[in-house]
Amino acid sequence: MVKADDLEWVENAIGRMVPKEIEGVEIIPYCGPFNAVPTKTHRYGAKLGHIADQKSQIVTTLNDVIDKVGLADGMTISFHHHFRNGDMVMNMVLEEIGKKGIKDLTLAPSSTFPCQEEAIINAVKNGTITRIEGGSARGEIGRMISSGKYIDHPLRIRSHGGRVRAIEAGDIVVDVAFIGAPSADELGNLNGVDGPSACGTINFSYVDARFANKVVAITDHLVEYPNFPMSISQELVDYVVVVDKIGDPNKIASGELRITNSPTRLKIAKDAVRIAGLLGFIKDGMNFQAGAGGISLAFTDFLHQKMKDEDITASWAQGGSTKFLVDMLKEGTVKKLITGQAFDVTAIQSMKEDPKNHVDLPIGAYANIHGKGCTVNKLDIVVLGASEVDLDFNVNTATLSNGLVAEPVGGHSDTAAGAELTIITVPIFRGRYPVIVEKCTTVVTPGVTVDVIVTERGIAINPRRGDLLEQLKNVKIPRDLRICTIEELQKMSYDITGGKIEPNWGDDIVALIEYRDGTIIDVVRSVVPKYYKDAIFVDNRDKTDIERREN
Amino acid sequence: MRLRRSRLYVPGNNPKMIPPAGLYGADVISLDLEDAVGPDYKIDARMMVSEALKVVDFGQNVEVTVRINPIETPWGKWDVKQIVCDRLDGIYIPKVESSEDVLQVDELVTEMEEKKGLQIGRIKLFATMETAKGILNAPEIAKCTKRLEGITIGGEDLTADLGGIRSSDGLAIHTSRQLIVLAAKAAGIQAIDTVYSDFKDMDGLRKETETVKIMGFDGKACIHPSQIEVIHGSFNPTIDEIEYSVKVKHAIEEAKARGSGVIALGNKMIDRPIVLKAEKILARAEAADLNIPTYEEIIKTQKEIAEAKKAERGES
Known part of the structure; x- marks a missing residue:
């Protein structure tokens, strides 16, 4: 366990204290969104292969493949999260590894979902996994991390782009990448559009395939050679394992994502569209990114209506793609669609049917700041959520207000840094917690990259964006759209909820929030549960302990 | 009210x-x-x-x-x-x-x-x-x-x-x-x-x-x-209703300036019910926070539309 008191601390560019060094690794404090240059000169190189005249890479069982790749104690393994809550790959691999008694592994997935919680927690408890280099950690895994009791090494929380950067720079060296492949042939040409577990794209794995020393494809849909499209090509894949089932189709994609019914959230989405319009961003040739959260879906839908009414066509849109984005593509409101993840059946279908206009991109091409070009830099509008926003416009998406590591950070800081207009859509409070706060519990996205905060009670524009404020002076602002300062929003937020309750921090450092360029923007400490309902990763011993304390 | x-x-x-x-x-x-x-x-x-x-x-x-x-x-x-x-x-x-x-x-x-x-x-x-x-x-x-x-x-x-x-x-x-x-x-x-x-x-x-x-x-x-x-x-009043009302208002002011008691808009005489209705519509539009264009703006857009139509027909 890394104790906060044992470390030397230094202030970073947003005034957060970060350690100078942690577990013998030097830490570069966050120094502004675009200032940190790469510390390495070259991309990391994966090991060469030697296939001789081999005609097939198929290995019969997972057990055999783990032997063949030479997985040993202390290595790093990776997975993608395209099967979302229907993933079966990580669980079956961890089970096999557990049986073999391999210990001390680092788990470096692009993200995790509740269906993997039990397997990961068990692997941590029995010592198979001792370190997580997660994309993000939610649910019970987050609670486990926040307890500070089970994993000695702090988790590194990275954005989507940040993960690619870390792998390319060799900050994460993946020894074995296990890639769930909805469709594969015997040499390992893989794609995500075909097969019973089709998930649209497997682009989160492109970086793993290129930079992992060994690449294992696991499929339930072996097709005749050659498999088209070759999203991941045979030149990168060491072995192919065929199993019965790699995912549950009903949980991989939602049948039909629904727009929120909450009038408050609908208002937030509508007002986000209105403010983007007033700021002059909704016009021919525009582009945007909006996700699959309730407010984001509603934003996309309202935007679509507005664009149709005013006869506006967007050049492109990107994001976790959904029926709502696909509708825009089909109706010609958007010319091209770039998918990072496909969230519903319509999106998966569309990727298969219209590969010319609906494409996926490697995540590096989406968001890697130490690459050579990425789409986030070309974004006009991005609409994002948050668990907290503070007076400096800093955004927290990693922890809840009570300090628990709980939310995936996704491409939040990547898109915010790249987009011309970054809109954060949040309710002004959730439950009894204020959302607009004086200081974020944890900072993931720096305020200098955030432009507009839209809540149901008012809209705040970042004073750093004088150009936006100037633009608003030239337009008639509808009476029911309240433009105010972030301080006013924060006051409303506190007036309604009674203010922010500080988390009950413990002594351990449990997570480092790595900015997309590899610098450290914030750290997360362990949380000591105050009440049973706030309790973190309650195992039986904890439970009785806490119950006793509460009674 | x-x-x-x-x-x-x-x-x-x-x-x-x-x-x-x-x-x-x-x-x-x-x-x-x-x-x-x-x-x-x-x-x-x-x-x-x-x-x-x-x-x-x-x-x-x-x-x-x-x-x-x-x-x-x-x-x-x-x-x-x-x-x-x-x-x-x-x-x-x-x-x-x-x-x-x-x-x-x-x-x-x-x-x-x-x-x-x-x-x-x-x-x-x-x-x-x-x-x-x-x-x-x-x-x-x-x-x-x-x-x-x-x-x-x-x-x-x-x-x-x-x-x-x-x-x-x-x-x-x-x-x-x-x-x-x-x-x-x-x-x-x-x-x-x-x-x-x-x-x-x-x-x-x-x-x-x-x-x-x-x-x-x-x-x-x-x-x-x-x-x-x-x-x-x-x-809410429609855009047409609002524009018509603005024109009526303009016609009244013009007649006043001329010192004439007869108000005309185009070829039509404007009588009292029309004036009252126009006033009501403008008041409603104002109260409803709608955009009310000025008379000059309306004429300008009309001219632009007419010219665009002309251009479409290939007339100079």
């Missing part, structure tokens, strides 16, 4: 729905103590509503009202006594059948205003007729007190009382609606229509709202925030 295009009902016993009620752009919100609240929760709801009126920030632009229980029920009088306060702008009285029902509330409100040291007469009253008897007494009810600024019709209860059938064209209550409008306008107050209960059916709502607008209603009640925009869309 203020704009009352939309009136949003908010259940008076729902602590989640009350605080954001003012955010959705409704002209009026009605915290409901009557039909939305079961008999067992009447007193809780009354306490919650009276507290909410004191502490919740509903916003500046919205008229905050409460629908009390009928005055003859055990709750009606106590509702009035407890809710009268600074932030209360109006009271909706349901099941009104005679002037007496309204006057009782009127007296009680005055009494409470005096007791609490509030400005006398600021709180407005609105009467809802939802029985055959109430509808037929509407002309008398509409002018019974200065506090009364509008009368409304309760569709469901009225249809039941008439023994009719509620249909999408509202045939059963058509004449009653017209009587409400007649009574209101004769008394110089507003007529506000009943709710459209299928809150997912926006086309049906739009159709019904258009109809009642044509009949002369000034507004319509709603049960879900998503209905507000549609209702406003129907009651």
Whole structure:
């Protein structure tokens, strides 16, 4: 366990204290969104292969493949999260590894979902996994991390782009990448559009395939050679394992994502569209990114209506793609669609049917700041959520207000840094917690990259964006759209909820929030549960302990 | 008189729905103590509503009202006594059948205003007729007190009382609606229509709202925030109406400048009803926060459109 008191601390560019060094690794404090240059000169190189005249890479069982790749104690393994809550790959691999008694592994997935919680927690408890280099950690895994009791090494929380950067720079060296492949042939040409577990794209794995020393494809849909499209090509894949089932189709994609019914959230989405319009961003040739959260879906839908009414066509849109984005593509409101993840059946279908206009991109091409070009830099509008926003416009998406590591950070800081207009859509409070706060519990996205905060009670524009404020002076602002300062929003937020309750921090450092360029923007400490309902990763011993304390 | 295009009902016993009620752009919100609240929760709801009126920030632009229980029920009088306060702008009285029902509330409100040291007469009253008897007494009810600024019709209860059938064209209550409008306008107050209960059916709502607008209603009640925009869309003056009114206004000013008593717009003479209507439309547009172009802007756009058409035809 890394104790906060044992470390030397230094202030970073947003005034957060970060350690100078942690577990013998030097830490570069966050120094502004675009200032940190790469510390390495070259991309990391994966090991060469030697296939001789081999005609097939198929290995019969997972057990055999783990032997063949030479997985040993202390290595790093990776997975993608395209099967979302229907993933079966990580669980079956961890089970096999557990049986073999391999210990001390680092788990470096692009993200995790509740269906993997039990397997990961068990692997941590029995010592198979001792370190997580997660994309993000939610649910019970987050609670486990926040307890500070089970994993000695702090988790590194990275954005989507940040993960690619870390792998390319060799900050994460993946020894074995296990890639769930909805469709594969015997040499390992893989794609995500075909097969019973089709998930649209497997682009989160492109970086793993290129930079992992060994690449294992696991499929339930072996097709005749050659498999088209070759999203991941045979030149990168060491072995192919065929199993019965790699995912549950009903949980991989939602049948039909629904727009929120909450009038408050609908208002937030509508007002986000209105403010983007007033700021002059909704016009021919525009582009945007909006996700699959309730407010984001509603934003996309309202935007679509507005664009149709005013006869506006967007050049492109990107994001976790959904029926709502696909509708825009089909109706010609958007010319091209770039998918990072496909969230519903319509999106998966569309990727298969219209590969010319609906494409996926490697995540590096989406968001890697130490690459050579990425789409986030070309974004006009991005609409994002948050668990907290503070007076400096800093955004927290990693922890809840009570300090628990709980939310995936996704491409939040990547898109915010790249987009011309970054809109954060949040309710002004959730439950009894204020959302607009004086200081974020944890900072993931720096305020200098955030432009507009839209809540149901008012809209705040970042004073750093004088150009936006100037633009608003030239337009008639509808009476029911309240433009105010972030301080006013924060006051409303506190007036309604009674203010922010500080988390009950413990002594351990449990997570480092790595900015997309590899610098450290914030750290997360362990949380000591105050009440049973706030309790973190309650195992039986904890439970009785806490119950006793509460009674 | 203020704009009352939309009136949003908010259940008076729902602590989640009350605080954001003012955010959705409704002209009026009605915290409901009557039909939305079961008999067992009447007193809780009354306490919650009276507290909410004191502490919740509903916003500046919205008229905050409460629908009390009928005055003859055990709750009606106590509702009035407890809710009268600074932030209360109006009271909706349901099941009104005679002037007496309204006057009782009127007296009680005055009494409470005096007791609490509030400005006398600021709180407005609105009467809802939802029985055959109430509808037929509407002309008398509409002018019974200065506090009364509008009368409304309760569709469901009225249809039941008439023994009719509620249909999408509202045939059963058509004449009653017209009587409400007649009574209101004769008394110089507003007529506000009943709710459209299928809150997912926006086309049906739009159709019904258009109809009642044509009949002369000034507004319509709603049960879900998503209905507000549609209702406003129907009651707001159209762009054509606004532009025509601006032109009429311009013609009047021009005639004045010339010292001429005859006003003409194009080839048409403009008489007094047209002038009054134009003024009304502009006032409504102003109150509804709509864009009102200047005369010069309208002419400029018209010229541009004409030129674009010319260019399309290939004329120089």
